[in-house]
Amino acid sequence: MSFSSFNPPVRTLMGPGPSDVHPRVLAAMSRPTIGHLDPTFVGMMDEIKAMLQYAFQTQNALTLPISAPGSAGMETCFVNLVEPGDKVVVCVNGVFGLRMKENVLRCGGTAIVVEDKWGEPVDPAKLEATLANHPDAKIVAFVQAETSTGAQSDARALAEVARRFNCLTIVDAVTSLGGSPLRVDEWGLDAVYSGSQKCLSCAPGLSPLTLSERAVQRIKERKSPVASWFLDLNLVMGYWGSGKRAYHHTAPINALYGLHEALVLLGEEELENSWARHHKHHLALRAGLEAMGLKFYVRDSARLPQLNAIMVPEGINEEELRRRLLEEYNLEIGAGLGALAGKIVRIGLMGYGSNVKNVLYCLAALEEVLAAMRMPVDKGAAERAAHQALA
């Protein structure tokens, strides 16, 4: 047994997440650990809840981070809200919609799929037609920001349709929270989960979550116990709720220090400014990529500013492209997932990583590597275009 301490290389993280973590968040995670029932810690938990309410734009009392990554946040929503036999309409336009469907099945529910082409937003009209055919559906689930394609759907419109058919909504906001508009209360969303490692500039491992009063009521009225003890919100709320804190599980203290700091940073910048910053650097990156002749996979009107899916150019081996960016430039961009593997690469500009330095560095590195891979590139044109877009 003789391994040495691990000293990671310093990468620039421009994939689909984790994204670059803010140095203040990294520093926060190394502060001295205290107990999960320490009154000082409980005070910090209350601040996290209040700051998450701000980030989600909600007054929901049940707003907290699940002590595990985003996939566990997804599972928390389904395992608490879906009972065996329940019919759930799942909108699928990418990998994470498929994962939602899988969650419905694992809960013993029936999944009715509304399918849209990968890269397209979910079509509210199709959802409406499906709900008209399934008046006994209880829940509508959709992904606001499809991390696998970079397409964003109109969460407000989809929730409006769902409400007309008396359905609760489960919404994946893993890639949107903090990076592009999300207004839980104004849009009437019921159960929304996210991840710490995207637009919040935080390390991976936690899943912010918020549930409306309606959703909480549904959980209280369940006939069967929640299949998961660890994710049972009745129990989780005993620890995160407002009364005396009952031990449920041992919270990931230092990870929560990091999330707290990330949310303090968001408060300092202010939410709308963060959305605007993500949009601005997206436009700069886009101008640069287009100057290089690269094409977006998603049409303009449906693009997520924080996640840019780019078609792999003819004749370019995308695995080599990503490997060279990583090895020669310490720059990580993402591969395509599922049906899009090999066809697209995903360039994230998320959280702290959505900045001019990353835009210009990524464009310069892409120019060099693509040129080395024998794609005709007018070096410097991309950076000039990006500068122009920023001006």
Place this chain on the structure above:
Amino acid sequence: MSFSSFNPPVRTLMGPGPSDVHPRVLAAMSRPTIGHLDPTFVGMMDEIKAMLQYAFQTQNALTLPISAPGSAGMETCFVNLVEPGDKVVVCVNGVFGLRMKENVLRCGGTAIVVEDKWGEPVDPAKLEATLANHPDAKIVAFVQAETSTGAQSDARALAEVARRFNCLTIVDAVTSLGGSPLRVDEWGLDAVYSGSQKCLSCAPGLSPLTLSERAVQRIKERKSPVASWFLDLNLVMGYWGSGKRAYHHTAPINALYGLHEALVLLGEEELENSWARHHKHHLALRAGLEAMGLKFYVRDSARLPQLNAIMVPEGINEEELRRRLLEEYNLEIGAGLGALAGKIVRIGLMGYGSNVKNVLYCLAALEEVLAAMRMPVDKGAAERAAHQALA
């Protein structure tokens, strides 16, 4: 929205966990985040698996940390190994045995309880009698180190009985791993889970886990899908396994840096030396506590060295005792849980926190606070007794 950065007080953590985190582990968690599919990170994952095999004393290929706290490790074992209708014998001698029973029920299994008094170890003879009455039982679940009482059970003997009745074993080693003897292969244990925040000197949030070939085979032969997508080991192994890594969930990168460093520290000290250190400081603390007239809840032969359950002295309000230790000495000790609330306090000497400084500081602080609470205390006697035990 105006909250400030959180700067925790510097506590001495001598409760039932989290325990004091080693400074090298704290430092590791603030290293730059890299991607969860980065080849460098994948290399680090392999080292973690190898070091966990060492810590568990096993060759099991399926040995990895679950990306969530110990309760999720427990749930991983049950949700993967128990199918609806399965009969599981659960040994209950404290809070965590009860939680195991709850897990069986949530999985749709039938729980047959073998009950022992809280504070006593699980009785192998009772287990044997129960199994003789339930020849169709498929699994035996027990807690090796009951964190709620400080009692340890004979995992080897219990596993031997279980094997004679063709049962797999699920073993809670949350508080034992790294702190007191645990030999997974030699004792023939099948599914063993632990936590990062006890005797490994690491922050909370991860759950090391190991499964025998028999247990893996059982999962492969399941008739129904695993009810949890997030904890489905078939999928988790696609990411942590030895072949090409398939994305399952985003790993908690920085938390894993911390676990890696904690395991490097364990390798440097060597496992047997760590066990011996925990034992040595337990004896010192015990000598001091007894010199102070305090009494252990668990009989000598069944005590966990890393977790000392002490009877609250007549006339002492334990809530005030703990509050004063925390406020006046920044020293955290644990309350009693469940049926033992108000009756015992729990003093942990775990991981990095199992050292002479903590022993002496705890004894001195207890003397002062108990004296201030009007218990007759011969000040200094406890420290002298501890020194003597250490000599």
